[in-house]
Amino acid sequence: QVQLMESGGGLVQPGGSLRLSCVASERNFSIRSGGWYRQAPGKEREMVATISSSSTNYADSVKGRFTISRNNTNNALYLQMNSLIPDDTAVYYCNAKLLRDLVRGLVEAWGQGTLVTVSS
Numbered sequence: 001q002v003q004l005m006e007s008g009g010g011l012v013q014p015g016g017s018l019r020l021s022c023v024a025s026e027r028n029f030s031i032r033s034g035g036w037y038r039q040a041p042g043k044e045r046e047m048v049a050t051i052s053s054s055s056t057n058y059a060d061s062v063k064g065r066f067t068i069s070r071n072n073t074n075n076a077l078y079l080q081m082n083s084l085i086p087d088d089t090a091v092y093y094c095n096a097k098l099l100r101d102l103v104r105g106l107v108e109a110w111g112q113g114t115l116v117t118v119s120s
Contacts (some may be wrong), residue, residue, distance in 0.1 A: 009114030
């Protein structure tokens with residue numbers, strides 16, 4: 001039932017920045033963990049960044065340039081992307097495990113994908 005709504009993708013020049021958002025459609029769901037993944041043309045989907053209660057992790061290719069975070073109400077994920085390079089061009093997908101309540105437990109959801117193109 002819950003959906004992840006992605007936004008923030010687009011065309012940006014090398015060296016520029018973008019901020020991707022991933023918002024849970026249902027207000028009563030709380031994101032407990034999640035991540036961002038991307039799939040470039042002709043390549044397999046790869047992990048970009050993940051976040052949990054204990055840590056954040058980044059692919060070596062984006063470490064130091066990208067930052068994953070959650071909002072204060074835990075209903076959204078963000079990916080701040082700085083110093084973008086052409087190799088960052090891909091469709092970006094968010095993934096999250098959302099807690100509904102102690103009885104229902106966790107539900108996993110994926111976003112629909114948002115295209116990021118880094119080009120002059």
